[in-house]
Amino acid sequence: MRHFDGDVGEMPVPPLDDRALEALLSGGSSAQSGFDWLLPFVEELGEASRGSAPPMTPALALLVAEGFSIDKVELPAPNAAGRSTWTRKPVLTGLAAKFASLGMVGKAAMGLTLVAASTTAAGAAGVLPAPAQHAVATVVDAATPFTFPDETKDKANFGATVSADATGGSDGAPGVDGKAVSDAARNKTKPDDTPGAPAGNGVGANTGAKGLDRANQTPAAGHAPTSVPGGGGAAVVPGAPAANGLGTANSTPAAGKVPTSVPPVTRAAPAGAPGPNGLDTPGTTPAAGRGPARP
Amino acid sequence: MSRGQIGPDFDSVLHAARAGAPWALERLYLALSPAVVGYLRVQGAADPEDLTNEVFLGVLRRIASFDGTEDEFRSWLFTIAHSRVVDERRRGERRPQIGGDGLDVDRDPVGGDAEHDALQRLSSQRVQALCEGLVADQRDVLLLRLMAGLTIEAIAEALGKSEGAVKALQRRGLANLRKILERDPVSL
Structure with missing residues (x-):
């Protein structure tokens, strides 16, 4: 069939604006001059648009029968029987x-x-x-x-606290209660909670025989002194190797001439000195100076 | 011409339909599906009833996002219906044909007015035959304008054209339709 594209010999047609269209669609074409010829066509279109609703496919029938679920909103009363299924998303x-x-x-x-x-x-x-x-x-x-x-922080401060007590820096009275310090050290430290920690770390880890056992494993084990050199802390240098002070002792001119007696201690170790190991009052035990020098 | 309308109740029906109320969805379908299926039939859809179902399935599923008047809803509905027609044309499943298989009497439409449905199909065939003489764009504009009742602006949006282009297509389509009717007045 030949298509009319309107480019040649086009008949003049008045504009079909919205008002003219509404008049035409409502059957009032007589008021619109120039569109009477279109009325049968429009009526035919209307006839083609009327009739029954087509049958629903199963998908559409299910949707119309069940509705769909969204968050509940206020609804007007339905005009016909219907079910609503309101659910909320978890x-x-x-x-x-x-x-x-x-x-x-x-x-x-x-x-x-x-x-x-x-x-x-x-x-x-x-x-x-x-x-x-x-x-x-x-x-x-x-x-x-x-x-x-912070248990680590508490442990790290324990030696300094005892040292301050020993020098009187904390309360003005030199010396500490050895039993109290010992008990506190036991409460602060568990023997095995610092595996591999060097002996004499100043926080009570080298308690008793364990420290000696570790000392005996060092190269200087065979030269272990049986007593601590003279008081005054001359043989103990801050920063020296820790193990029982042997490193320091063996590096002095007096190495190999280990004294056999311990002179009496007449004063407490200076603040920050490596005196207490967390168990004993400074200068009161042969193990004095085991702890590492603390800057 | 009486277009399928809901009328003054449209706002309450739409509000309920947006909330998913089945009664409102059904009312929208019953009121507007005859016009949609008629439009699809005149446009030569291969299975206008099935395509109408597809159109409403898409519209009703997305109706929660729609807000507007009945005319705007009608424009939205026919825009989607037209896009389905275009999709079908592109797939080449069926070209618009004169005297197609519109008389598929084995169907059992909702409402069941067989005589009226047969007249509807006959009208569709006659309109379809007339529109065969128009180029596709002119036919689309005239059917959306006269059958669906869309405004020039809505048609422009539906077809992806400017309003000026739609007005030009409408003017040429009406002129050509007049030629067809004067040449063959017994078509209607």
Whole structure:
């Protein structure tokens, strides 16, 4: 069939604006001059648009019969019988969907946030391993007004506390109660909680025979002195090797001439001196000076 | 011409339909599907009833996102229906044909007025025969304008053309339709 494209010999047609269209569609074409010829066509179109609704496919029938579920809104009273199925999405499902919709960067950021929050909570509860607890406590102490438990920090300060007590720096009275210090050291330290720690670390880890056992494993084991050189701490140099002061003793001119007696100690060790090992009052035991020199 | 309308109740019906109320979805379908199936039939759809179902399935599933008047809803509905026609044309499943298989009497339409449905199909065939003499763009504009009742602006949006282009297509389509009717007045 030949198509009329209207380019040649086009009949003049008045413009069909919205008002003319409404008049035409409502059957009032007589008021619109020039469109009477179109009325039969429009009526035919109307006839083609009337009739019954076509049968529904199963998918559409299911949708119309069941409706769909969205968050409940206020509804007017239905004019016909119908069922409504209102449900709410579970919160966790919604969160999971939001997480799934995040990009890689978003997921990574959320993961780091969760890890940081979990670590902080565990740090507050003091249930982290000692090194992690120390790290968290350090950060929290520096960044917030809060203080988290830090066993490592407590251990590190114990020797300095005893030293200060011994010199009278803390309370003005030189000397400490050896039993009290011993008890405190036992409470602070468990024998096996610092595996591999060097002997004489000043926090009570080298208690009793264990320190001697370690000393006997050193190259100087066969030259172990049976007593400590004269009081005044001359044989003990801060920063010298720790094990029982043997490193220092063997490097002095008097090496090999180990004294056989211990002169009486008449004064307490100076502040910061390696005197106490956390168990005894300075200068009162042959093991005085076992602890490492503390700057 | 009486277009399928809901009328003053449209706002409440739409509100309920947006919330998923089955009674409102059904009312929209019963009121507007005859016009849609007629439009699809005149446009030469291979299976206008099935395509009407597809159109309403898509519209009703997305109706929660719609907000507007009945005329705007009608424009939205016919825009989707027309896009389905275009999709079918592109797939080449069926070109508009004169006297197609519109009389598929084995169907059992909702409402069951067989005589009226047969007249509807006959009217569709006659209109379809007339429109065969128009180029596709002119036919689309005239059918959306006269059958669906869309405004020039809505047709422009539906067809992806400017309003000026739609007005030009409408003017040429009406002129050509007049030629066809004067040459063959017994078509209607």
